[in-house]
Amino acid sequence: MKNLVLIIITFFTLNAVAQEKSKVVKKNQTEMLAENETNRLTKQLDLSPDQQKKVHVVMLNHFSEKLEMKKEMKQSVSSKKAINKKELGEVMVKQKQVHSEKLNNQLKEILSEEQYKNYSEMNLKQKKAKHKALKKKY
Numbered sequence: 001m002k003n004l005v006l007i008i009i010t011f012f013t014l015n016a017v018a019q020e021k022s023k024v025v026k027k028n029q030t031e032m033l034a035e036n037e038t039n040r041l042t043k044q045l046d047l048s049p050d051q052q053k054k055v056h057v058v059m060l061n062h063f064s065e066k067l068e069m070k071k072e073m074k075q076s077v078s079s080k081k082a083i084n085k086k087e088l089g090e091v092m093v094k095q096k097q098v099h100s101e102k103l104n105n106q107l108k109e110i111l112s113e114e115q116y117k118n119y120s121e122m123n124l125k126q127k128k129a130k131h132k133a134l135k136k137k138y
Contacts, residue, residue, distance in 0.1 A: 029067070030060065030063045030064045030067060031060065033059070033063045034056055034059035034060040034062070034063050035056070037055075037059045037063075038052060038055050038056040038059055041055055041119070042055075044118070044122060045111065045115045045118055045119060046115075047111075047115070051110055051111065051115075054110045055107065055110055058103065058106045058107060058110065062099075062103050065099060066099065069095055069096075069099065073088070073092060076088065104120075107119060
């Protein structure tokens with residue numbers, strides 16, 4: 001009997017610790033993604049230190065909102081709020097578009113015209129490459 005109680009207590013303790021770690025990992029993941037994207041843009045667009053700071057803040061907000069959006073979508077799928085998967089897909093696409101436009105507008109304010117033009121071209125190339133890879137996959 002004592003062993004059973006000990007096992008149950010151990011199980012709940014491990015479960016609580018695992019949940020705390022996942023919250024820390026998500027926070028670190030957002031920070032890491034923002035840092036990586038800022039570094040990539042710094043190298044490719046030759047950002048000034050002031051621009052780097054501003055871009056980092058924008059990217060931090062972008063990735064935290066993106067993770068929150070994913071979390072909400074998972075919850076709506078798991079709780080079966082979304083009756084039709086097609087409708088859910090359309091909602092997700094619209095949210096991503098709005099989110100992307102918001103990011104682009106924020107970056108447009110920070111970057112110079114030439115930098116923003118280069119950024120837009122890089123984004124377009126990435127989207128085409130991603131689309132091409134998905135097309136091959138299916």
